[in-house]
Amino acid sequence: MGESQQAAGRVEWAASMECPSAGAAGSPSAEEAELLQRWNSLATVFRELSDQLLGDAQREIGLPPSLLEVLCFLATTPEQAAPMRLVAQTLGFSTAGTTGVVDKLADAGLVERRPSSSDRRVTYAALTPQGRETATAAARVFADSVRRRVVEPLGEKGFASFTGAFATLGLGGDPCTGGAVAGDC
Numbered sequence: 001m002g003e004s005q006q007a008a009g010r011v012e013w014a015a016s017m018e019c020p021s022a023g024a025a026g027s028p029s030a031e032e033a034e035l036l037q038r039w040n041s042l043a044t045v046f047r048e049l050s051d052q053l054l055g056d057a058q059r060e061i062g063l064p065p066s067l068l069e070v071l072c073f074l075a076t077t078p079e080q081a082a083p084m085r086l087v088a089q090t091l092g093f094s095t096a097g098t099t100g101v102v103d104k105l106a107d108a109g110l111v112e113r114r115p116s117s118s119d120r121r122v123t124y125a126a127l128t129p130q131g132r133e134t135a136t137a138a139a140r141v142f143a144d145s146v147r148r149r150v151v152e153p154l155g156e157k158g159f160a161s162f163t164g165a166f167a168t169l170g171l172g173g174d175p176c177t178g179g180a181v182a183g184d185c
Contacts, residue, residue, distance in 0.1 A: 049149065056145040061138045066093070066101050068138050071110065074127050075135035081114060081126035110134055 028036065054065035061068060069091050074080050082090075088098040102125045105111035110131035116122035127135055151159045 052149060053142060053145045056149075057138050057141045060141040061134065063134075063138070066091075066097070067105055067108075067110075068142070070098075070101050070105060070125065071127070071131065071135040072139050072142055074111070074125060075132070075139045079126070080132060080135070081124045083116065083122050083124055084113075085122070087125055105131065 027033075051065070054068055057063075057068045057072075058065055063071070070087060073087065073090055074082060084095075084098055084102065087093070087102070088095055091098075093101065102111055102113065105125070106113065109128055111125050112128055114124040114126050116124060150162075154162060
């Protein structure tokens, strides 16, 4: 059974599950249970798709998914560097997790830490020349995988609609909020 058939099977299974206590006192209503089941199915499929995309890049580049996520993110930032806090926020990593991933990338010679010129509390993760090469290769593999696994099945209009839905929800914008100095959030 292929990956897409397995994912579809899991979605069908989740959709067929009934909340046994739906509507009972202290339990979600049947409508709420169905809504939550649909949401859980969507979240599961999105995680599986992300894992597949990162798996494609991992097989090609040979780095673990968390390292690839950081490299691909840094490849798309101005000056191919970003504050550690922004890396953590954007990728959903904990502070400790971000530190660990950046440590591994630094040990491999792919990233270096740089202090901010405007705020001594801020440290940037920045691609090294070798990191740029690796990040570019990873980004190309990842983008190809997105095209093959997402854009082609949905079509350009479907993909635009998909990404537009997140924008409608106010998601996918600048993760820096509050009074952060531009570039130092």
